[in-house]
Amino acid sequence: MIFIDLRDKVDSNALSKYYSILTDKMDDEKKKQIEKWCQDYLRKDNGEPYSFEEVVKADYSELQKLKKQIDDNHLDQYNCFLYNHNKVYKAENKKRKRKKKNENEKKRNSCYIKDTLYNSLSSKNKEAKLLLLKKVGISVCPYCNRNYIFSNENVITCQLDHFFSKEKYPILAVSFFNLIPCCSTCNRLKGTNDFDFYPYDQKNKAIDIMRFSYKPINSDFLRNKNSIIVETTPTEDLYSDQLETLKISKLYELHNDIVFDIIRKSEVFSDVYINSLRTSFPQIFSSSEEVKELLFGVPLSRDDIHKRPLSKLTQDIVFEINEARNDESH
Structure with missing residues (x-):
């Protein structure tokens, strides 16, 4: 419902810093897996493959193109790179015999980008989240315009909505422009629903x-x-x-x-x-x-x-x- 103008707030330097903080502590093998998947399945208009960095920095028009590729090519069926390998968990299970079977199954099916990398924005990569919130620079929920969402180094009162659901599109789970600061009520109500109005859209402003x-x-x-x-x-x-x-x-x-x-x-x-x-x-x-x-x-x-x-x-x-x-x- 609120248009958020980011033209003078978020530049290439800010996006590079966000990506750098986000991936600084990533496992090298996991980085290779993600990069390979992007190169195998995601293509730009000129036919060249996307890098994971380009996915993370993708603006709204690029996010729409990536979403369409995933939908059209049913790429959710080829997301094996996103998920932790069974071999790893078989080894872990030998070391952790006391763990319950259902807990192991849950871990085996966890998704690295949406369950580990995204969750790290609230812990070891909190600096990346604070950078995003500072650059977006809003004090009120953009979906309802009813609740304050103040955030700083000491307190974060907002949640991050995934405009394109992280459950449907895990590869976009940490993309800067896919993350919308909002109140907890709107984040819960929106859930995994797709919306036609986008708070950062310059052409079709959400306020209208x-x-x-x-x-x-x-x-x-x-x-x-x-x-x-x-x-x-x-x-x-x-x-x-x-x-x-x-x-x-x-x-x-x-x-x-x-x-x-x-x-x-x-x-x-x-x-x-x-x-x-x-x-x-x-x-x-x-x-x-x-x-x-x-x-x-x-x-x-x-x-x-x-x-x-x-x-x-x-x-x-x-x-x-x-x-x-x-x-x-x-």
């Missing part, structure tokens, strides 16, 4: 996939929040199921109190009053827009929607109220 509005159901809506219904409308039908997966409509129905406050503030604080506040406090406000942002508690610029929870809701409702006023004045 839906719009919030409100509907008064009783005449006392200026005094009673329960007389207001929050409505969610996708801009295209193809987004309906995905918004339903994230339960956006049901979750935002709970925020009728926010809409209630926005409507009341819009009634009390007229444009004339807002302008008077700006002129009365020039040391605080440089524009009427800054007064409105203080009033509504969120940035009112589309470019800053990722900075505060419920910014999308607030912006849409404020816009709707202003549009209605403009129509009345004409």
Whole structure:
């Protein structure tokens, strides 16, 4: 639901550093296996093979091409390189006779990239995860715009969603642009579902996939929040199921109190009053827009929607109220 502009944030140096940290402690034999698989099965448009480094650094358009190759060629059937070899585990089982059979079976079927390399982002390769989070640089979940996801060296409050599921596409499990910082609720709800909107997409910006509005159901809506219904409308039908997966409509129905406050503030604080506040406090406000942002508690610029929870809701409702006023004045 939020577009995240990474054009000036993530460059080739950042991607190289991420890959270097990620693979620095990888076993040499495992690296060879992964590289060989990429060369055997993944091809660029010019026919040349992908390297694992190129897979890790792949942007959205490249990720889509890799996904299509995997789907079209049923490459999930040829992922033996991803999985730990039975011979290794037979040797381990001799040393660990006390281990239960089902535990050994679980290990035997574990996937190196998604179960070891990806999990290392929370342990020995935590530096790579922190680099990714710093470069993406968002404070609010891009899927719901409801929850803060602050992260730094001391605390990480977000989870990483795999836009293309790591279960279906384990080779993409640590690809930089396949990892979307999000809240735990959205990560759980999205699961392995495929979405048509991508938070980093420059062309089809996620912010444009839906719009919030409100509907008064009783005449006392200026005094009673329960007389207001929050409505969610996708801009295209193809987004309906995905918004339903994230339960956006049901979750935002709970925020009728926010809409209630926005409507009341819009009634009390007229444009004339807002302008008077700006002129009365020039040391605080440089524009009427800054007064409105203080009033509504969120940035009112589309470019800053990722900075505060419920910014999308607030912006849409404020816009709707202003549009209605403009129509009345004409």
